[in-house]
Amino acid sequence: MYGDASEQTSWPSGKPSLARGAGQHVLVLAGEPDIAELLATTLELAGYRITLTGAAVEALVHLDALRFDLLVVDADLPDLAGLGAAGRPVIAHRPPVLYLTAYDSLDRLLPELGLGEKDYVAKPFRVAEVLTRMLLLLRAADPGRRPDRRPDRAPGYGDLVLDDTLCRARRGARNLDLTPAEYRLLRHLLVNAHRVLSKEQISRYVWGDFRGDNAIEQLVSRLRRKVDRDAPVLIHTRRGFGYWLGRADAAG
Secondary structure: OOOOOHHHHOOOOOOOOOOOOOOOEEEEEOOOHHHHHHHHHHHHHOOOEEEEEOOHHHHHHHHHHOOOOEEEEEOOOHHHOOOOOOOOOOOOOOOOEEEEEOOOOOOOOOOOOOOOOEEEEEOOOOHHHHHHHHHHHHHHHOOOOOOOOOOOOOOEEOOEEEEOOOOEEEEOOEEEOOOHHHHHHHHHHHHOOOOOEOHHHHHHHHHOOOOOOOHHHHHHHHHHHHHOOOOOOOEEEEOOOEEEEOOHHHOO
16 A cells, blocks of 8 residues: 555654655646545655646646656556657656656656656555655756755745744734644645645645544634734635635635
8 A cells, every 4th residue: 555645744763754855846647536645745745846637638738838847657547658749748848757657667658758867666655765766866857956955935825924944924924823733734725825625635734644523624713713813814615625725806
């Protein structure tokens, strides 16, 4: 079975911490919901910026429009094999790619993507190995990059800003006194501004597993009392779907 997201946050006493990113932008191509959710949650917690897609054609569009530092591909995605050269976007920047595959070699993997450095992790995979191989590919692709460098811009929205170095948040001039769970929730909402996140997505990001018994509602309610004391209101409910962050008048 695949390692869960909580595996990457810490080890039991005596074990080393897992490899972490430094704000690199990673495109994750995975069609199976469990794998996609595990990768997106784990890699965000490990310090990466994530764009997630479940279709190879859509991934090529993203690659044509944006510059990514790394591509993580579930090689068992059905439409990989049917992706031909005709009509696909031209990829100007070719990031390294990490394949997640049940095969023992890369011979059967799609060659048409024509990406740069390649590596693979055999499925079922462990989160620790995925993170380590990602870091090795990134270092090989950009040997001059300092491994501890962080993105220039902290996560934020308007006057709501996080400081990941000190794990603090403020809105305008007012510091927010957040618990660790509230901080993780706010960060997840900020990184996914104007995107509705389900209760399960939030729960797995905040705690590493799914929690019922109104745990998410209570957590969101506590965070709202701290964040939305000032106008405009930024945390919203999409009934039956989940929660999202942003100005309501900018959502349309």
